[in-house]
Amino acid sequence: MLCLSPEIVASLLRCLPAVLLIVAVTACSPASSESESCLVCHHALEPASASHSGCISCHYTFRDNAYKKRAQGHNPSAADSWDQGCGTCHQYQLGRVKSGLMYSNRGMIRNIQLTWEGETSGEYGAHGGDTFDERGNRQKLLPVAELDNLSGELYRKFCSRCHLGIEIADAERSNHAGGCATCHFPFNESATYMGKDAVIKGKTPASASHRLEPLPSAAVCSQCHNRSGRIALSYLGLYDGNNGHVPTRNGQSGPVQLSGNRNAVHIEPDVHAAAGMECIDCHTSRDVMGDGYSYRNMYRQVEISCEDCHGGAKPPVYRAIAFDGDEAVRESRSYPRQMRPGMNMVLTSNGRSFSNVFVSDAKVRVIGKRSGKLFTAKVITGTAEHTVKGHERLECFACHSRTVVxxxxxxxxxxxxxxxxxFIKGKETPGAFSETEDFRMLYPFPLAVNQRGRISPVTPGCQTFVTEIDGTGATVRDDQITRFRGKRQLRFAPFYSHNTGKKAVGCRECHANPRFLGFGQGVMTVGSIEGTLLCEKCPDKSLDGFLKLADGRVRAFSAITRENSRPLNEAEIRRIFRANLCITCHDKGRDKDRIYERGLNYGALDDALHCRILNGR
Incomplete structure (x- = not known):
């Protein structure tokens, strides 16, 4: 029998409330039955996952003593507390997300500044903070709350609604939680819990279910990626065009209602979407969540390209998994089919392994990360239509994009x-934005030289005309075009629309239609192209183009953003138009017509065969 001295007994009695509290909390820890007390009320609540079966481990920590806050529905993955929530177990993933563009929005903020203010100093992030640039050097991002100009206001009051750190529950088909839950506990259209727990059923804002989604669906991606470039809409086969609320169905806007008082019509989906592939089947976790480095623009963080799976000048590159700790093995544990040592994993453009793309039986195979479906990627290296002389610089999507918004x-x-x-400061402040647009179209789309030195589609990025009204009602700026690279000019940006088709744009169409080359819609005469969609602020320049042809000379009047990007030059335009001499008859770059394997010999038009054809004999 244990005998305690009167002093020890008195000490224990004085500490009894604290002891009871520790016992009560310990009873809710994973080691003991932590769910029992919570499940008295929430007995029908779905377990988050097999590895997240408890309650207190996510919704309570001793470190911040925030039981009441978290137990009443607080999101433990929210950016203001994810260090004590998800980050306690997932430090590797959280570190990547904090540096990634979905959280920092660094590229978005910078490009808004270039559009609205011209060249400015300082690198800003949604919340600032210390990070590493793409070369591994330490870098400090300034918080966008300190960006005291119109571009800072625009980001905070407009663009930041899709920022990973913000919860949005008032946007049709665009509702999302904040933090990790943005992707892993998705909201439905009304941001309402519709699970089995009667206590919180119908509560808002809340995820549709308490079940964690380790692999987000394309519908989750579309909750944010349906504005600006609208890549999720294009991928899924939706278009919110110039129709306003037309067409309608049963007196309501239709057929698909979107946030921002928009509705969408159906177009052909991307060929990958039509086959059953979701966004994450192509995009790696490093594309989406970041890799720990802070990039200036999204194209730098995205590590994949079409050539990775389909080949280009060279076939896809792969390497074998050597050990169990390989990242492809770790990431694939939540897939229907896991990767294992010995499998030949295809490499991304950055030289890192996909976790679901491998070579088997001399074919490139892709596993659907959520569906488990097995897809085969056709390798086009060496095929006649992909070895046309002069097309070496074309991006795959320059020919295979069906639409570009x-x-x-x-x-x-x-x-x-x-x-x-x-939304960053969390309060209403003076100054509100409104916007209108002149015109939207899908096809044809202009081409230019992008940041990789390759020819790709471009889209307005952005054609912003700024009007500023001060507190007295005086107009400070009236539809002003901001300065870019030293002068007032509109700009276009390289862009992949995510609306790819198997059939490419025809040779005749691309080489003979000036709209593909950047001249916009216009009237062609000998030696000139006159634009017809003119800008009121620049009446001598077309709104939908960036090139002019006058007296046989080509001149650019709008910029292409991104470093090293530019419009096609006069020599390139001339070569493109000259190819029409041959395309008139040789309009297929396929096996039956091999003239495009070498440089075109226009002298051949003088031989007997071509003379007879040209003379109509």
Missing amino acids: QCYGCHTTYDLRETAMD
Whole structure:
């Protein structure tokens, strides 16, 4: 029998409330039955997952003593507490997300500044913080809350609604939680819990279910990626064009209602979507969550390209998994089919392994990360239509994009007489934005030289006309075009629309239609192309183009953003048009017509065969 001295007994009695609290909390820890007390009320609540079966381990920590806050529905993955929530177990993933562009929005903020303010100093992030640049050097991002100009206001009051750190529950088909839950505990259209727990059923804002989704669906991606470039809409086969609320169905806007008082019509989906592939079947976790480095633009963080799976000048590159700790093995544990040592994993453009793309039986295979479906990627290396002389610089999607969303003339007004929510500061402040656009189209789309030195589609990025009204109602700026690279000019940006088709744009169409080359819609005469969709602020320049042809000379009047990007030059335009001499008859770059394997010999038009053809004999 244990005998305690009177002093020890008195000490224990004085500490009894604290002891009881420790016992009560310990009873809710994973080691003991942590769910029992929570499940008295929430007995029908879905377990988050097999590895997240408890309650207190996620919704309570001793470190911040926030039981009441978290137990009442607080999101433990929210950016203001994810270090004590998800980050306690997932430090590797959290470190990547904090540096990634979905959280920092560094590229978005920088490009808004270039569009609205011209060249500015300082690198800003949604919340600032210390990080590493792409070369591994330490870098400090300034918080966008300190960006005291119109571009800072625009990001905080407009663009930041899709920022990973913000919860949105008032946007049709665009609702999302904040933090990790943005992707892994998706909201439905009404941001309402519709699971089995009667206590919280119908509560909002809340995820549709308490079940964790380790692999987000394409529908989750589309909750944010349905504005600006609208890549999720294009991928799924939706288009919110110039129709406003037309067409309608049963008196309601239709057929698909979107956030921002928009509706969408159906177009052909991307060929990958039509086959049953989701966004994450192509995109790696490093594309989406980041890799720990802070990049200036999204194209730098995205590590994949079409050639990775389909080949280009060379076939796809692969390497064998050597050990169990390989990242492809670790990541694939939640897939229906896991990768294992010995499998030949295809490498991304950055030289890192996919976790679901491998070579088997001399074919490139892709496993659907959620569906488990097995897809075969056709390798096009060496095929006649992909070895056309002069096409070496073409991006795959320069020919295979079916549509490219182009929004021309974005007129944005900032009015200091009104107030609007600043989503970063979390309060209403003076100044509200409104916008209208002139025209939107899908096809044809202009081509230019992108940041990789290759020819790709471009889209307005952005054609912003800024109007600013001060607190007295005076117009400070009136539809002003901001300065870019030293002069007032509109700009276009290299862009992949995510609406790919098997059939490419025809040779005749691309080489003979000036709209593909950047001249916009216009009237052609000998030696000139006159634009017809003219800008009121620049009446001598077309809104939907960036090149002019006058007296046989080509001149650019709008910029292509991104470093090393530019419009096609006069020599390139001449070569493209000259090819029409041959395309008139040789309009297929296939096996039966091999003239495009070498440089075109226009002298051949003088031989007997071509003379007879040209003379109509």
